[in-house]
Amino acid sequence: MPTAVVTGASSGIGAASARALASAGFHVFCVARRTDRVEALAAEIGGTAVTCDVTDPAQVAALADAVGPTLDLLLNNAGGALGSDTVANADPDGWRQMYEVNVIGTLLVTKALLPALVASGAGTLLNLGSIAGHLTYEGGAGYTAAKHGLTAMTETLRLELNGQPVRVTEIAPGMVRTDEFSLNRFHGDAAAADAVYAGVREPLVAEDIADAIAWVATRPAHVNVDLMVLKPVAQAAPHKVHREQL
Known part of the structure; x- marks a missing residue:
């Protein structure tokens, strides 16, 4: 049975991806900081729970030990946004936190698990980016800077791994309504989180x-999907979203 690691698997896209990959035939290592959540998810899908903060090198090393010598797929999904301040009013600590999780966390996990991906003979490295890694918008500079960094790392990995049996993909979603992304961004302010999606018919x-992600993962091994951008029909760009009158 092929194996997959999904970071940030405790909720949202990570949890949904772990379920989709399990349905596609993968044994999934469900990885996140919240032990209770990943244990429940792993029990549900027949996977393995690993408690891990991706920004902690010791915990990432323990993750690599748990995975073992070979790995077929790595989904670097752990990430997130904090705040919506302008650059002039930016919180440097928030910027550092976003960079640590979105970029440094992805770096640490990739470094730790890349040998196992190569050893599989046909590894797949998927980084969960964002349209924020390709475009900018007012109030989003800290997040877009971090996601641009992730995009640059992904593209560089594809160059550096050329000739190795590892394909490299960035999945770049636009507006996705999940239980926690916007709530975390606005520090638990439910009204501000709900306003992001107000009037939007069928966000992703x-x-x-x-x-x-499951589709990319199950393409023939010689097929590399470099970049997949997904947005709801209502969203033409980060700053251009059709909202119906409420």
């Missing part, structure tokens, strides 16, 4: 992204 949901 976690299962839409998970379906795309």
